[in-house]
Amino acid sequence: MLNKPLILSLSLSALLLAGCSTTHYISIDPKVEVQTTNLKNDRVIDVSTHTALTNTVGSIKTGINERADIFLTNDIKESVKQSVLTGLKTLGFTPDQGVMPAADLQIDIIKMRYTTKVESLKTIATLEFELKTTLSAKGQTYKANYGSKKTREYGTMPYQQDVEDDMNDLASQTVNRLLSDPNILSLLQ
Template sequence: MFKVRLLLPLSFATVLLAGCTTTHYIQIEPTASVKEAHLQNDRAIKVTTSTQLGNHIGAIKTGLNERADIFTTNDVKESVNKSIINGLTQLGFTPDQGVYPPAELNVVITKMSYTTQAKSIKTTATLNFQLTATVNAKGQTYKANFGSQKVEQYGTLPYQSAVQNDMNELASKTVNRLLNDQNIIALLKK
């Protein structure tokens, strides 16, 4: 009986010292939030989205030796593309209607990361989401980079839902920056 009582606290202490390893599976689904407008397009608008990034976007390692790898579970290219098309529609554009050849909006997801640095028991996380957009319309080409960064601090491992919310907030801000670029709007509208 005495051995069992002594073994239990030692086992618990070993688990605490070893830390916790887990995996966070998140979905990146940015939401376009632009002021509705009554813009019109005479050319159809073809939106394409691509990336060379994989589905592993980073890892969390806390000062308490907790660890979580972060992976996306959805097609981020598709969700960003859908968000941009929804945003263009909110602005009044009808991307699937108009004269051909279409105006082209090519978007590349260039950075999507979640990195941490632990000092004592405080962990600092740096989140990044970046896009490059190229518009070919009206015989002109316009290229711009859009990015958002967020820095978070915490003591223990954040929940999967918190990581997902933070990354979606960042992706949404970046998409909205693209949709509010007046040079892009000018090339797409009538």
């Protein structure tokens, strides 16, 4: 007959060595932080968003063998579009009013990534968010990329809310960079 404490001890050891696996579900909703101004547009401003990204944002693997996959739960195209429209209105623009042809602001969400690497027992996370824009207005075309990147260090698995807050912070910084570009603002007026 086997010793019950030995079996229990071996079972617990196997569980610890196997690590824990979980899933983090996050929602990206960039917050606009621009000053209210009185900018005006003569033309309608048509904002469109596109992405080839899936709802997989990345994964976390810690030094103590914890693992979490990160998935997006909302429509990133729609949330970025609404954030940009909110920002344009805060700046004084009225995107749905004006003459035609419209100023065409195309936004491609080209990077939204959360990756980790382990050094000893420390987990180093790299977070990235990037937009590529093309604005056609006043007979001109202006192209620009806006990106944000940050690193975080963890000893254990970060909470889902922390991951969501960090990714939203990056998305917000990136959208605000777009809305602060003097070339974009000039062509939209």
